[in-house]
Amino acid sequence: MNSNGTRFLLLDGAADFRNASRQCSWDAEQRAFTLTRQDAPRLPHLAPARARELLAAATPCVLDDHGQIGRLSDDGTRFECTLSWPPTAWQPVLAALDDAETGAPDLETLVLDPVDAPAGRFTDLALGGSGLVALPWSDGGTQHGLTAVHLRRRWQTHCTLAFAPRRACVEATMGADRVWLLGETRLGLAVGAPLPQPYLGRPERFEPLQANPDPLRLLWDLALPPHRGLLGLAADDERLYVLAEHPDGTDDAPLMQVFTRPLAAGPTETFRVHRLPAGLPLATDIAAIGDGRFLLLVPFEEGPERGKLRDCPLFALPESEDDQIADLVPERWPRRSEAAAFSAEVSAGLRFVRHRDGHPRTLTEDGPIRLYRLAQARFAPSGTVTLSEILDSAMPDTLWDRLYLDACLPPGCRIDLAVQAGDDREELPVEWIAQPPPVRTPRPSELPFAPGRAPTDDPHAGLYELLIQRGNGAVREVRGRYLRLRITMHGDGRHSPAIFALRVYYPRFSWQTHYLPDHFQQQERPLPLEDADTVAANGADLRERLLASFEGVMTPLEDRIAASEVLLDPAATPAARLHWLAGLLGTTLPRHWPDARRRRWLASQGAMQQTHGSYRGLLLALDILTDGAVARGAVIPVEHFRLRRTMATILGIDMDDRDHPLTLGTGLSGNSIVGDSLILSDDQAREFLALFAPEVAERRGEAAVVERFFDEASRRMTVILHGPAKNLAAVVRDALPALVPATVQWAIRTSDHPFVLGLSPLLGIDTWLETQPPPGRVVLDRTRLGRGDLLHNPVALDPEHAVPIDATAGEGH
Missing domain, CATH: 2.120.10.30 (TolB, C-terminal domain)
Known part of the structure; x- marks a missing residue:
């Protein structure tokens, strides 16, 4: 629906262009409606x-x-x-x-x-x-x-x-x-x-039959x-x-x-x-x-x-x-x-x-x-088909507006259209109303900021438009709830017109009806074609079609203005405008980034600018740069002070770490809740005070302990890359200088196996709970024995002599 409330019906598939004559048909390879090929198969005739x-x-x-x-x-x-x-x-x-x-x-x-x-x-x-x-x-x-x-x-x-x-x-x-x-x-x-x-069955137990x-x-x-x-x-x-x-x-x-x-x-x-x-x-x-x-x-x-x-x-x-x-x-x-x-x-x-x-x-x-279909085709000079699909506007006496075609018209080819319209689906008028030739427009599509269906690399492909009308009579409107299309295609024998999509708009938004006084309105009804051959168009009809021509130019512009917020939405703006939007938001987009990553980067600029330089902002930026690896747990930025462990008991303080992304509830503590506060470990109480209440530690004269603690554990971080995420090391290394404050020292560490920090080094086992990736194929000089890769038999008649072949091999031997 456009800004005037005009709807459209879309035809863009084999079912939509179904017809009985088969002179024209839907080409599945081109995804277009064309003249049916007329190649004569040259068949051998053996006895x-x-x-x-x-x-x-x-x-x-x-x-x-x-x-x-x-x-x-x-x-x-x-x-x-x-x-x-x-x-x-x-x-x-x-x-x-x-x-x-x-x-x-x-x-x-x-x-x-x-x-x-x-x-x-x-x-x-x-x-x-x-x-x-x-x-x-x-x-x-x-x-x-x-x-x-x-x-x-x-x-x-x-x-x-x-x-x-x-x-x-x-x-x-x-x-x-x-x-x-x-x-x-x-x-x-x-x-x-x-x-x-x-x-192997065993006699001392029950066995299946x-x-x-x-x-x-x-x-x-x-x-x-x-x-x-x-x-x-x-x-x-x-x-x-x-x-x-x-x-x-x-x-x-x-x-x-x-x-x-x-x-x-x-x-x-x-x-x-x-x-x-x-x-x-x-x-x-x-x-x-x-x-x-x-x-x-x-x-x-x-x-x-x-x-x-x-x-x-x-x-x-x-x-x-x-x-x-x-x-x-x-x-x-x-x-x-x-x-x-x-x-x-x-x-x-x-x-x-x-x-x-x-x-x-x-x-x-x-x-x-x-086997392949012969590329050089032969077509009939012309073909006329009546589409089996009858378009229904669901409104009696609908004034059908215009028709848009995403089409390709090579030199020597053209498309003629005719319509039938009426309010009785079973008894549409016998007359076929021929339409004017479609005219090519400079826009790729009448829909705001939408790409056209026609191929962009073909100079003869684009958007074609015609105003639905009668060719004669005092009133040249086409009215009725139902509309049937007849398409005639003309080619040169070697080329065929192609319709990739067809959109029929209804009802017409009449400037004359909406903006002119009543005495300018149309007072007559259309006549049958045989009675209207010599009748000239009346003034109201001439004004209607003249104003409709201007409306056809202005409405797409109004639609673009009404939908202009699309240009500011990273998820909907055309890909060509992403760099413009990035400049508007004060950032840049590398050209090698995939489209989804660029759109998410722009959509998150507000949150990233608010949290720039913080741990939260770093997580968000790295998650975008690695296409969700942070959310999957494959890339984990770790602040060093989070790695400190203790066996002290602090009574009255909740040390539950079940939701902690690094330890997953494996923290060791003898804690129990007794009163508001009770610490039963004088040796390590100072470290806890430095971690959880540095102001209390300073009042007790432990300022040196607090300073030493932060010197050892603060302003340092490590980004851990788990398993396949180690391939992202270059991406993370290039991004960290712009995301981490200059006062923070950072490092990147990789691991062949994912683990829970602080637990796997103690137990020596893999304790990370995640979906196990499928094993890869064994590669000489790279695969390590027992490290996940498997040796699969190839789908080959003789696997001992099977060698990889190109994707196109198998077209021949």
Whole structure:
């Protein structure tokens, strides 16, 4: 709401710009509403019979976090890996096999076994979760099961299944470790793991009936919808996808379908069946990329045309429950190449390479390569959509004011808008009222001191504005409780307009209504468009729109004036004005400080200036400079006189130190309350008098004791940095000269372990009560034995040869 009380409705997401025509759509990568891409995927068309033959001989592959590639052996009985590409040799993946009685892996003897199929051969290979590999197996008869291998914990375990599994999928959600199993007619969910440590029962005590309460097992299974053959299984963060042939297809003219269901749904949840468009080549695998979209892997054509057509089709699930046909998205996702066969019997490159990050990868001649959308887009020349969302002002006969767009209009592109308005949501007028072209304004946003939604590095992006009005008639107002928008976008084929956010203001604050006499007011009502083609605007309407133009310029200025206190609020002022505000408050802000620290420093200037040079002011300043380390107890400034301890008994004085930040209630004293005052220790009474009542000590002739006490313990302080806070030593050292009085001597001390001052040195133990930070990784020449760091197994097929790789590695090998 602006200073005139005018509200606005905001459209800035996929749901807000939903429409039925799909000529324009929400681009999730740009976070903008644009023309829909019109790229024509170049799909290879291999004969269906040959595609089925290659799929039957294809072997699945996985890629670990260190660039190592795993696959099934040629005979399908062993899980193996290679360290280089092209592979020079394949070696077995090793993991500890769990004990059949205790359900725990044999990690004490450090004996690692190859991962072999307990019966028959492995039928699939999948990697996901926290590093779990799923290998379903079957002997083709009555023995079926699942073998699970954890690459970090180096265990392997297995369970039996009631059906023959053909595909497996480990949920892409990191740490989920749930395995989906796909059989010819059943879908099952397997969960569980072996015990983390061996468990040995003892006959003299009661033992549980089952040593492992959560073994690997099939949790439940349900029937699949009818199909003609299974092709693939995949999952994203929300849904499970099953690719299968449709029963209506034939051997020569196959049809494909996708079964989907939420990952969080139970066994009673039914599948949604989505049919794919006819005429597509038969796919050999599926990969989910999120937001209800999935890619299909289509084999390359054979012969001289091999590799000329190499795109993967992308599909999107329909938003409507009634629509059962998945949409082919007009985008190109090209593959680089297709890897050659591993052997004469085993094909390569016909399955997506599974990685636990969930991104789609294919096996190419250069190794596993991640798929990306083709950056160079092609758009239709224009597109017109009517937004499904009808804007509701909640007020009958609303006078709609103006419309602001955070948009980008490249050269050769434009945006046309039209509106419908009325008081009956179900029967809005048929007429579409065309609006004038939006005009770019020099401000980033009409909202006071707010950044725009459009990218600042694009010269064609900014804030565009138009006044909502009719194009003809004596009265050109647009009135009604409800407003519907129609957007027409025009591009040049290579570029598209983009709307990042759209704001519709209502009701109009009319200067004519508020400030002019009654005889200047509008006395007529708008006419239908067909009756107003030749009618000129009357005087009241001309004045209304003329004054509205001035109001559109002045109101944002008034809003900035009304919200000018934002400039003085460190929490709300724009980041560019923080240095100006710092100068106003008499301080400076280093440019390398993070934004949150600069804002807190300015917000605390009042308290810091009042307490400058005191212990309280030092605590506040250091807490800001260290981003809360003082409040966490990681940085503690200590005045030396607080470190003095005694065994004297002072009766009648409360020596409770439970709330003291340094001792936490560990002070030693034989104190008890007897009368108002009683001290039973002549030797140390003088020190207590010097500490708590120096004026009494001076009257008793102990002035020398008082002076010596303060000489030894006053005007001295130490800043103790606990554990990880020792990395803040430079920050604290640079800040102390400006925060501590010149008469105070200070020092900085670090400690590898946090402790309670005065107690840990006496007991020799760590007595600091705090949240234990997670252990770090062992680093050569830095880690000290037994000091917190742990040696973790990497998520690698061969951990002995695992080496760190760059964050972008895994895009290739």
